[in-house]
Amino acid sequence: MIYFDNAASATPFLSAINFVPSHGNPSSNHKAGYESACMIRDTRLLLSSLFGGEANHYYFSSGATESANLIIQGVCLFLKKISSNRNEIVISEIEHPAVYNTVIAMKKHGFIVKIIPVTQNGIIDTNVIDKLINKNTAMVCIMGVNNETGAIQPVNHVFKTIKKIDDEVITICDAVQMLTKIPASPDQKYVDCFFASGHKLGASKGIGFFYLSDNIMLEPLFIGGEQEGGIRPGTENIHGIQSIALALKEYIDMGHHHYQHVEKLNNTFFKILTELQVPFFVNTQGAPTSNYVISISFPDVSSKELIHYLSQKGVCVSRGSACSSVSVSPSRVLSAMQLGLDKMNTTLRISFSCHNTLDEVNAFCEILRVYLQGQMMQ
Ligand code: PLP
Numbered sequence: 001m002i003y004f005d006n007a008a009s010a011t012p013f014l015s016a017i018n019f020v021p022s023h024g025n026p027s028s029n030h031k032a033g034y035e036s037a038c039m040i041r042d043t044r045l046l047l048s049s050l051f052g053g054e055a056n057h058y059y060f061s062s063g064a065t066e067s068a069n070l071i072i073q074g075v076c077l078f079l080k081k082i083s084s085n086r087n088e089i090v091i092s093e094i095e096h097p098a099v100y101n102t103v104i105a106m107k108k109h110g111f112i113v114k115i116i117p118v119t120q121n122g123i124i125d126t127n128v129i130d131k132l133i134n135k136n137t138a139m140v141c142i143m144g145v146n147n148e149t150g151a152i153q154p155v156n157h158v159f160k161t162i163k164k165i166d167d168e169v170i171t172i173c174d175a176v177q178m179l180t181k182i183p184a185s186p187d188q189k190y191v192d193c194f195f196a197s198g199h200k201l202g203a204s205k206g207i208g209f210f211y212l213s214d215n216i217m218l219e220p221l222f223i224g225g226e227q228e229g230g231i232r233p234g235t236e237n238i239h240g241i242q243s244i245a246l247a248l249k250e251y252i253d254m255g256h257h258h259y260q261h262v263e264k265l266n267n268t269f270f271k272i273l274t275e276l277q278v279p280f281f282v283n284t285q286g287a288p289t290s291n292y293v294i295s296i297s298f299p300d301v302s303s304k305e306l307i308h309y310l311s312q313k314g315v316c317v318s319r320g321s322a323c324s325s326v327s328v329s330p331s332r333v334l335s336a337m338q339l340g341l342d343k344m345n346t347t348l349r350i351s352f353s354c355h356n357t358l359d360e361v362n363a364f365c366e367i368l369r370v371y372l373q374g375q376m377m378q
Contacts, residue, residue, distance in 0.1 A: 002315045002360045006200075007147050007177060007293050007351035013202040016246040021239040027227065036238050043245040050248060051179060053188040053211055059228045060241055063208035064176045065098040067195035070232060071210060072102045072141070074218030075170060076109055079138055081219060086138035086168075092116045092124045092153070093336040099141050099174050100332070116142070118336050121287035122151035122295075129158055130165060139170040144178030144186065144194075148333040148349055150293030151284045152182055159190035170216060176200050180251050181292045183259075192216055198240055202353070203247035207240025258354035259291070265352050265361050266291040272365040278372045283339060283347060292353070297339075297346040301375050306348065313367050318349045 003011060022039050024032025041055070048055040061067045072089075079086055091103050093115050103113055114132045117125045124142060133140070140162055144155050155178075159171040173186040173194040180201055186194040188211070195210035212218075212231075224233025251258070273280055283295040298306070303319050310317055319331070334344045 002356075002364055004350045004352060004356065004360075004364065005316045005318050006353035006356075007150075007349065008318060009199045009205065010202050010353045011355040012199070012204060012243075013247050013250045015250060016203045016243045019242065019246060021242050023238070026236055026238065027225070036236075039238065039245070040236060040241055043241050046245055046248055047209060047211075050252070051185045051194075051211070053213070057211055057213060059210050059212065059232055060236060061195075061208050061210060061228075061232050062206050062237070063197040063199070064096070064174065064195050066232075067208055067210035068098040068174065069102050070221055071172060071193050071195070071212070071216075071218065072099065072106065072139070073221055074231070075139060075216065076106045076111060077219035077221075078217050080109060084138070086136055088112045088114060088134070088136045089138055090114045090116060090132045090140040092142045093118050094122065094124070094146050094148075094151075094333045095141060095143055096147055096174055096176070099143070099172075103141060111138070112136075119287075120337055120339075121284045122146055122149040122333070122337050123287050124153055124158070126154060126158055126161075129161060133162060133165050133169060135166070137166065137169045139172055141172040141174070143174035143176075144184075145182060145290045145293070146333060147177050147293070148331060149284050149287075149295040149337075150177070150290040150351075152178075152184075152288040152290060156184065156187040156190055159187075163190050177290065177293065180248075180255060181290050186211075188213060198244045198247065201244065201247050202250060203243040204240055207237050207244055209244065254354070261354055262352050262356075263291045265356055265358065266294065268358055268361050269294065269350070269365065272362065273368075276365065276369050278369065281343065283334065283337065283343065292351055294348075294350040295334075296348055296350065297343045298348070298372060299342075299346060301346050301372060303346050303348050306371060309371055310367065315364055315367060318351075319347060 022036040024036045026037040044055040044058045047058045089103050089111050142155050145152050155173050162169050171192045173191050175194040175196050179196045192213040198207040199205040220231050227233050279299050281297045330344045
């Protein structure tokens, strides 16, 4: 099998899924509990050393969707509770449903949602930002790297501008496809909250983390014990947290090498396609993109049929995000880029991990060539 759907779930590092986890409850007052508590503390320290900010500002949850909900809903409920005038939320048009749908759902609590449009190659339109911010703005959510296109968003630059306009606006960054995949990470000088999921980093599923700066006040969505500062009560997912720590250790040891390797996979893919002279269109043309995600369309070739063919040949790619792949409606992200139905229906998302090889890229291109040339002859 050739697995090029790593943006949906990355191939895990063996070291991050095959290990004997601590098993004590970290809240217990004995050696086993203490060992688990130490492991959690060390993982927070690791996050802080890699992505900045203080260790005790990192919290664990089940993943990015839960983190987005805890933060966005939690802040909205708090603002309601204190009868704040801040009732506007600004988001980019290309946010993942974890953020987009959560923000839209806040309309029922009286929040007004304002949308930042994107340019044709999938980058947010920075010219409109200052027009969307006013004294009622509660928060702004912009993702670091888009999961369908790989387009890198100028988050630190935009959040800096927003904080200059009004430093009480809460800035939130979905960093799921950003952390460890591109050299930049959210800058805590301008970003109040960010979050990521373990299974996108080579750790196990069902675990994620989020960062909250000091100035964030939110209502917890769950009621329970004091774990995670009461923001996310319930016994911690020890296995998942340890898995994140182990995946990040791989990143510390090999991250630079992984980055260069994936860049080579990406360049090789385009080099071979160009040599084969098959027509293709890169949806993010001219935009800065992550090497890990490619959004490409092959004119007149139905991506639905191509994906089916590739799957039969043992190649896993997708049309867009895994969450929306069951949906029959066109991708919201590609629609926002105004690509037109012909491009949207012919778009593939190819997403690499450091486990992929050049041989796989070669084999994939050969399978593509056979299919595409067959289509051209029809
Ligand atoms: N944000 C982005 C950019 C994603 O790619 C994903 C998953 O595809 C999520 C959020 C949601 O992550 P999870 O399904 O792990 O909660």
